[in-house]
Amino acid sequence: MRKWWLTLFFLLFMVIVAGCDAMQQPRPYVPKADMQSEAALVMQGKLMETREVIREAAIGVEAVVFRSGFLRAPLTQTGSGYVFYEDENYYYALTNHHVVDRGSHPRAEYTVTLFYRDGANPSVSAELLFKDDAYDLAVLRFAKGTHTIPVRDISTRLNAPLKAGEMLLAVGNPSGINMIVTFGEFLSITTIESVAFPVIFHSVMIFSGHSGGALTDLDGNLVGINAWGNSTDNSSGLAVPLAKIMEFLENHDFIVNYFETTHTDENEMSLHPD
DSSP, X not given: OHHHHHHHHHHHHHHHXXXXXXXXXXXXXXXXXXXXXXXXXXXXXXXXXXXXXXXXXXXXXXXXXXXXXXXXXXXXXXXXXXXXXXOSXXXXXXXXXXXXXXXXXXXXXXXXXXXXXXSOOOEEEEEEEEEETTTTEEEEEEEOTTOOOOOOOTTTTTTSOOBTTOEEEEEEOGGGOTTEEEEEEEEEEEOOTTOSSOEEEEOSOOOTTOTTOEEEETTSOEEEEEEEEOSSOSSOEEEEEHHHHHHHHHHTTOOOTTSOSSOXXXXXXSOBOO
């Protein structure tokens, strides 16, 4: 009888020890490289998602300037634009002043090109509503017709300053290649010659033809309009900050229903490190 109890006690002891060992087993080791690969895949997915979002409101802009003088051929200027507002009959798009400016020439005609995922690229006649060389900004409008363009609230980042190293995306139509999206980082708020206000300095690759296109955050929210590239290389660019875009619109009495009547103070657009 005593032997039987000893045997039972020994078996229970082994079960308890085995259970404790099982609970103390370490989690499977995940190599650091695999964790980094997973994070990279998540970021890649986010970039692809945002790329499609910002493409939806991006347009191509063409200005045909009829020059003064006998038998002088028209001058064609091209760039990019970003649809930021709509009403019952029209879409409204931001672009750069230097893309649409006709200078001292008598007239210009404007056309915008829309880009759809099915490959259709219809061109639509547009009207220049107002422009301002001091901001290097302009607003075009064009008839909605049967076209459908998703319009996002551009005021989302108005009171959320950019942070050092924050990822940014740019969309534009450089060298006749449509809907190119590039990405990089916010570097700083800086000043440049001939511009009276601080501008966004970033490491997003900018090419000729990006002028007037949107600069957005990783969620596709507008933070600026690209206006100037680097004269020595394409690895950085400069953009008009969102606060100045809003100021430009207000100066021309263009206040739409989702805009706040006050905008971020310029000092709040300074560099904010993490």
